[in-house]
Amino acid sequence: MITFPNAKINLGLNITEKRPDGYHNLETVFYPIPLEDALEVTAGHPEGNAKYTLHQGGIPIEGDPDTNLVVKAYRMLDERFNLPPVDIHLFKHIPSGAGLGGGSADAAFMLKMLNEEFRLKLTDDELEAYAARLGADCAVFIRNRATYAEGIGNIFSPVSLSLNGYRLLVVKPDIFVSTRNAFAQIRPHRPEHPVREVIALPVEQWKGLLTNDFEDSVFPQFPAIGAIKEEMYRQGALYASMSGSGSSVYGLFTPETSIDESRFEGNVFNLLLK
Structure with missing residues (x-):
C-alpha cells in the first residue's frame, strides 16, 4: 500500500500565552497543500x-x-495490535525544518495506512489521539482539511475555507531555525486581529492583519528569510508569510501572475491549489 503525505502551511500564528507547564497556547489555521512525500x-x-x-x-x-x-x-x-513485520519505504520531497509539517504528515499517514492495511478498525478520533502522542500537529493530518487550532496546537475545529485556484509559491532557504530559539524570543499576547476573523475576509485583505508572531523573532536573526517575504510582495503576492516557526516562506498569487523563481535561493515549489 502506498500513500502520499502532504505538507501544510500556517495561515496566521499567534502565540497567545505561556502555560504553567512551560508550553505556549496559540491560535492558527492549518491548511493542507499539494507538496507530498511518498x-x-x-x-x-x-x-x-x-x-x-x-x-x-x-x-x-x-x-x-x-x-x-x-x-x-x-x-x-504494534504495542496494541502486534502487527505483522513490514518493510517501510519513505521518499522525502517535503523539506525538513521548514514549518511545513512533513514529518508530522508522514506519521499521521502511517497510522492511517496501518489502520487500513491491517483492518484495525480505529476511528478518526482514535487515530487523532495516537497521532497527538507523536507530536502536537500530527493529529491535524488525520482528517487533513483546513483546521483552526488552539491550545498547544492540539485543539481542533474545522473552518470553511478554500484557496482553490490560487497559485502558491513556497521557498525553503538553506537556513535552519531552532524552534526552541524562536519561542525564546516570543512575547505572548492577545492578537488585535484573531486568525479566525481574518481568514473570513478576502485573501486580498489579509496583508497586515494575518500575522505570524515568529516572524518578529526569526527575521532579525535571519534577514534572508524576511527578504524572501519582501520579494514575494514585490512580485505581486496577495499575501505572504513564514509558515510555522520557519524557515519556509509562502506566498499566495493569482494564477496569472508571472513569478521569477530565479530571484529566490533554496528549494522553490510553485503549486496550483485545487
Whole structure:
C-alpha cells in the first residue's frame, strides 16, 4: 500500500500565552497543500528478528532511522495490535525544518495506512489521539482539511475555507531555525486581529492583519528569510508569510501572475491549489 503525505502551511500564528507547564497556547489555521512525500508499507521479512525495515530516499534525513516518526507510529500501534513485520519505504520531497509539517504528515499517514492495511478498525478520533502522542500537529493530518487550532496546537475545529485556484509559491532557504530559539524570543499576547476573523475576509485583505508572531523573532536573526517575504510582495503576492516557526516562506498569487523563481535561493515549489 502506498500513500502520499502532504505538507501544510500556517495561515496566521499567534502565540497567545505561556502555560504553567512551560508550553505556549496559540491560535492558527492549518491548511493542507499539494507538496507530498511518498510512503509505502508492505508486509515484509526484515532482517534478523526485526519487525520493520525503513528504506529512505529523496531528501536525506539526519539522525537514527529508528527515531523517525513513521517508525514510532508503527511501534505505537504494534504495542496494541502486534502487527505483522513490514518493510517501510519513505521518499522525502517535503523539506525538513521548514514549518511545513512533513514529518508530522508522514506519521499521521502511517497510522492511517496501518489502520487500513491491517483492518484495525480505529476511528478518526482514535487515530487523532495516537497521532497527538507523536507530536502536537500530527493529529491535524488525520482528517487533513483546513483546521483552526488552539491550545498547544492540539485543539481542533474545522473552518470553511478554500484557496482553490490560487497559485502558491513556497521557498525553503538553506537556513535552519531552532524552534526552541524562536519561542525564546516570543512575547505572548492577545492578537488585535484573531486568525479566525481574518481568514473570513478576502485573501486580498489579509496583508497586515494575518500575522505570524515568529516572524518578529526569526527575521532579525535571519534577514534572508524576511527578504524572501519582501520579494514575494514585490512580485505581486496577495499575501505572504513564514509558515510555522520557519524557515519556509509562502506566498499566495493569482494564477496569472508571472513569478521569477530565479530571484529566490533554496528549494522553490510553485503549486496550483485545487
